[in-house]
Amino acid sequence: MKESSAVIERIRQVNSQYQQLELAMVDDALVRLKPGQSLLARRIDRNPEIEHWDPYLREHWWPVGMTANKTLLIERPMAFQYEPQQFVNLLGPIGEHYKFRKSLRNVLLVAYDTEPTPLTIMTPLLQKNGVSATLVLLGKARDYDTTHLPPTLEVIRGDDKLAWDGQVMTLGWADQVFIVTGQDDELYRFAEIMAMLREKRLDIPANYAFGVFQPIQPCGVGACSACMLRLKDGFAPVCTKGPAFDLTQVILPNL
Ligand code: FES
Numbered sequence: 001m002k003e004s005s006a007v008i009e010r011i012r013q014v015n016s017q018y019q020q021l022e023l024a025m026v027d028d029a030l031v032r033l034k035p036g037q038s039l040l041a042r043r044i045d046r047n048p049e050i051e052h053w054d055p056y057l058r059e060h061w062w063p064v065g066m067t068a069n070k071t072l073l074i075e076r077p078m079a080f081q082y083e084p085q086q087f088v089n090l091l092g093p094i095g096e097h098y099k100f101r102k103s104l105r106n107v108l109l110v111a112y113d114t115e116p117t118p119l120t121i122m123t124p125l126l127q128k129n130g131v132s133a134t135l136v137l138l139g140k141a142r143d144y145d146t147t148h149l150p151p152t153l154e155v156i157r158g159d160d161k162l163a164w165d166g167q168v169m170t171l172g173w174a175d176q177v178f179i180v181t182g183q184d185d186e187l188y189r190f191a192e193i194m195a196m197l198r199e200k201r202l203d204i205p206a207n208y209a210f211g212v213f214q215p216i217q218p219c220g221v222g223a224c225s226a227c228m229l230r231l232k233d234g235f236a237p238v239c240t241k242g243p244a245f246d247l248t249q250v251i252l253p254n255l
Helices: 123-128 139-143 167-173 183-200
Strands: 002-013 018-024 038-044 059-061 063-066 072-077 087-094 106-112 132-138 154-157 176-181 209-212 228-231 234-237 244-246
Touching: 059 072, 106 139, 106 167, 106 183, 123 132, 132 139, 167 183, 176 183, 183 209
Parallel strands: 106 132, 106 176, 132 154, 176 209
Antiparallel strands: 002 018, 002 087, 018 072, 038 059, 038 087, 063 072, 209 244, 228 234
């Protein structure tokens, strides 16, 4: 993980709710980011003598890919305002890349009450390796506009009870499931999803259901303990050991 700077070269609205930033002058270490790794970003002044500390905490950015011009693409909600030629200070890569099974054929992505960006970033890699992927949107995630996503990614919108058409079949078909939930109470929502998985499947094996955690990460290097996650065999900082954890190993609340 290192600190570097880059410049927002271009901003493009990709759907009704999201924009993509094209970052130029990106450090070489960030050109090789893998799906699952992210950035902590702060807007800065072109003059390095002038420091900006508002907001104090960095924004958590998920790179969605590289362009042919070697600019890094970042997806951000339209509610955040950026300017072309804006300089940014970056910490990254944050975390470890997603780990897939060797004999992977089908992946299920589930977004519950949050945007699916931390999951959809893996779809180009899956497609390149001939792995099929289905994205299920639950709760507030059902409002996410998917028009900019690749047409090969199947998208299903669930109902109010964490159910969707063909649910048992998709859960049985998936070799791995990656889940992302609303940040205000991730543990409770992951517990809800695990309860649903247990109800629909007889057994949840290890390395099947992975929660992608997005706590507030002030330092990004495992030093402040703000992102510590309680596991069955101890504690782990999400910023260095995450973001994906096997949910059978995470201590979740009893519902
Ligand atoms: S953000 Fe400080 S320990 Fe993870």
